[in-house]
Amino acid sequence: MKKFLNNVDTLLGESLSGFAKAHADIIQLNSQPRYVKRINLGNRGKVALISGGGSGHEPLHTGFVGAGMLDAACPGQVFTSPTPDQMLAAAQAVEQGGGVLFIVKNYAGDVMNFEIAGEMLDYPNATVLVNDDISLPKTHSVGRRGVAGTLIVEKMVGAAAENGADLASCKALGDKANLATASMGVALSSCTVPALGKPTFELKENEMEMGVGIHGEHGRETQKLTSAAEIVEHIAGEIHAELKPEKGQSVLLHVNGFGATPLMELYLVYELAAQFWQKRGLNITRSLVGNYTTSLDMAGCSITLTLLDDELTKLWDAPVHTAALRWGC
């Protein structure tokens, strides 16, 4: 295992400490229990948005804490759910009278722990479950996973909360953004979890893993590595069949790198995906390309499409000031 590392047990704490120092103008780190909270909490009465999940997906979620997006994020150990005490302490720190909305990626551990926290919480609270990964069938026993679409939900709900939307409206909006969003990913390599010290799965030189999640698990199918055009055609085709957008539909196209894929390749994938949907008459009005929802050092990427209406477009465009997304302020 080749990593910048002192000790597997201290890696997360040291890294979060560096994150907090580098972005002391935006966020503050609480170490015990562990959460990152926004410094300037915005208007009193605002709904508090809290997310979290296993670490190893940076900048998700800590990089999205700040004005116009999350109020707090609870990082677990690598690929491991945070615990309810983290969520409760974070809620205590950022609740301002508007209640708490949890934004949770659909993974069993995360769902269970946020549910426990919700039950123990003294504030009104609700949960948006993100399940944008269409690699798994809708009928899968634990449902579809939450992946790169999560940041889109967080951004849009964040803008609404900043504008004063109440808890029920924020919850409804999050569900709407999630439903409008579909993602699918492909890996060219697995990743190496520090505590494990070796790749979580093996791929041959001519193989790729189609339909992967973001936790180093096997995907839907190991396939022969093909051209970028064929890969994008396949993934975009599945997303298109899922969302069934009509001609003229405005969309946000997000190409997300898993951590080890150069921007040059991500923009190639963006180009091919943009061609795919332009050919089908869609109107790509918003874009995001880069490493936002990663899987440690995995080579690979995912494509996410969100069907936009005026409301979602406006919320996407609203000012945001976080470590990883920043515009308009």
Place this chain on the structure above:
Amino acid sequence: MKKFLNNVDTLLGESLSGFAKAHADIIQLNSQPRYVKRINLGNRGKVALISGGGSGHEPLHTGFVGAGMLDAACPGQVFTSPTPDQMLAAAQAVEQGGGVLFIVKNYAGDVMNFEIAGEMLDYPNATVLVNDDISLPKTHSVGRRGVAGTLIVEKMVGAAAENGADLASCKALGDKANLATASMGVALSSCTVPALGKPTFELKENEMEMGVGIHGEHGRETQKLTSAAEIVEHIAGEIHAELKPEKGQSVLLHVNGFGATPLMELYLVYELAAQFWQKRGLNITRSLVGNYTTSLDMAGCSITLTLLDDELTKLWDAPVHTAALRWGC
């Protein structure tokens, strides 16, 4: 070689086309000859800032074209200098009466081609040569290389040009920012140039390459892989010895990933570097952590320190609106 790829010969063009589509609100791509230019050119009479170099370092330089930074960037093939016709066409497209300043990383091919362009250009022009990489001795035959400090020079000169500084002032300021900046990098893996199809050098599982540039060339020395703390101590120590900052000095600390190193590790490196300089009484007032000056899919990172005064701090903080750096507007 595992990459998202259709054809090695079309990769750069396809990728730039995707880049132009994703950021059509900021930049425009000219394909023949190849350059990326800022859409809103700012005030008439403004000095035109142009950079460029081999591709494979994205987001450098195309990702830094926009308000408050570069007016144009000329991308060559992967790790290959752009040609004078690109620079001349870019200058023609963005010159507005204030003359042209080239910002050039110190590599033989880039220096030669920008020099030819400067001689052929009908506008007043000057060049800032960036040579922040202290891995090589000052006495090295072709001088020190320009690496991650380049974006710092581009950002600061970009702000000055936007504020109306003239060509001589922009040139002097660029030289000043370059002199105030030192960088050094370490690689845990080499990178794979698409046209070559295999890693540019080999490292054993327990080895790292200390003092690397950004073109997949061997570094100063192949060393045994040690702890992150020892690696940072070594690199920061060399930078400290070079810049000799006094106690109380304000600095910008930039930890740059080479493309395949997760943010979790980059923030760990940032934490250790911050501790190093805090112990020595420095005041880290500005930070930048992420993959900004990459070397394709290389695992590794560099540390850059810039000594700040009020002028440089103000220029760093000034509004910037590019694909890869955005704040204040």
